[in-house]
Amino acid sequence: MFSRFLTSALFAGASAGLLTGLLQLYFVQPVLLHAELYETGALVHFGADVVSAHPDLPGFDAVRDGLSLIFTMLTYTAYALILLAAMSFGEERGAVIDGRRGILWGVAGFVAFHLAPGFSLAPEVPGVAAADITARQIWWFATAGAALVALWLLAFGNGWAAWIGAAVLLLAPHVVGAPEPDSFSGPVPTEIGALFAARALGIGLAAWVLLGSFAGYFWQREGARSA
Numbered sequence: 001m002f003s004r005f006l007t008s009a010l011f012a013g014a015s016a017g018l019l020t021g022l023l024q025l026y027f028v029q030p031v032l033l034h035a036e037l038y039e040t041g042a043l044v045h046f047g048a049d050v051v052s053a054h055p056d057l058p059g060f061d062a063v064r065d066g067l068s069l070i071f072t073m074l075t076y077t078a079y080a081l082i083l084l085a086a087m088s089f090g091e092e093r094g095a096v097i098d099g100r101r102g103i104l105w106g107v108a109g110f111v112a113f114h115l116a117p118g119f120s121l122a123p124e125v126p127g128v129a130a131a132d133i134t135a136r137q138i139w140w141f142a143t144a145g146a147a148l149v150a151l152w153l154l155a156f157g158n159g160w161a162a163w164i165g166a167a168v169l170l171l172a173p174h175v176v177g178a179p180e181p182d183s184f185s186g187p188v189p190t191e192i193g194a195l196f197a198a199r200a201l202g203i204g205l206a207a208w209v210l211l212g213s214f215a216g217y218f219w220q221r222e223g224a225r226s227a
Contacts, residue, residue: 003222003226004219004222004223004226005084005085005088007218007222008080008084008215008218008219008221008222009077009080009081009084009215010077010080011214011218012080012083012084012211012214012215012217012218012219013073013074013076013077013078013079013080013081013211014073014076014077015210015214016076016080016207016210016211016214017069017072017073017074017075017076017077017207018069018072018073019207019210020072020076020203020206020207020210021068021069021072021073022069023203023206023207024068024072024203025065025068025069027199027202027203028196028199028200028203029065029068030057031125031192031195031196031199032125032126032196033057033058034055034057034192035125035126035127035188035192035193035196036126036127037055038127038187038188038189038192039126039127039187039188041187043055044187045187045189053191076207076211079109079113079208079211080211080214080215082109083105083106083109083211083212083215084215084219086105086152087102087105087215087216087219088219090105090155090156093156097216097219097220098216098217098219098220099213099214099216099217099220100213100216101216102212102213102214102215102216102217102219103209103212103213103216104212105212105215105216106208106209106210106211106212106213106215107205107208107209107212108151108155108212109208109211109212110204110205110207110208110209111147111151112144112147112148112151113144113147113204113208114200114201114204114205114208115201115204116143116144116146116147116170116173117139117140117143117144117147117173117178118197118200118201119174120143120173120174120177120178121136121139121140121143121178121179122197123196123197123200123201124193124196124197125188125192125193125196126188127186127187127188128186128188128193129181129183129184129185129186130181131178131179131180131181132179135179136178136179139173139178139179142173143173143174143178146169146170146172146173147169147170149166149169150165150166150167150169150170151166153165153166153169154166
């Protein structure tokens with residue numbers, strides 16, 4: 001059982017992490033590099049001179065981009081361990097786990113780890129105003145944890161009590177509110193921040209769909225092999 005769990009997580013996490021890392025390098029990293037030009041003062045918007053929205057950005061860097069890919073693969077391997085633990089519990093309760101149904105599990109992971117926290121604490125580019133990082137981290141973990149429990153109740157709970165409890169858990173962190181900065185400031189144009197948030201959430205959804213599908217596929221394959 002442990003071998004099946006570990007093998008599935010490693011293959012699913014590494015595969016999804018590699019593809020996600022490539023998507024991030026192409027779609028997300030250029031936005032971050034653009035924002036950093038404003039953060040460092042290399043570019044200034046709303047000044048006397050018109051600033052191009054398409055500046056020259058650094059190209060491929062083997063060390064930086066290679067480490068980014070490795071870090072992303074490790075991150076999604078850790079996510080795969082969490083997802084497969086949930087899948088194994090679900091299978092014990094009668095859920096069928098395979099590559100297609102794994103997509104639904106992946107979407108649930110995206111909701112818990114990206115969409116639910118991002119609803120009140122959107123992904124941020126460097127240089128924007130932000131609240132204390134410790135307060136944000138505490139709120140993020142609490143929100144993700146509440147969302148995980150809520151989604152489990154929606155999937156496996158019975159009766160109105162479970163469904164109402166799930167709704168309360170999903171809403172409560174946003175009713176309380178995410179930590180906010182005391183004032184708004186920062187040199188980065190809002191258009192860049194909006195593009196970054198949109199692409200971060202979009203890549204997050206793609207990543208979790210891939211992870212769920214791979215996790216379900218490898219879980220089913222390893223189970224059939226050990227049967």
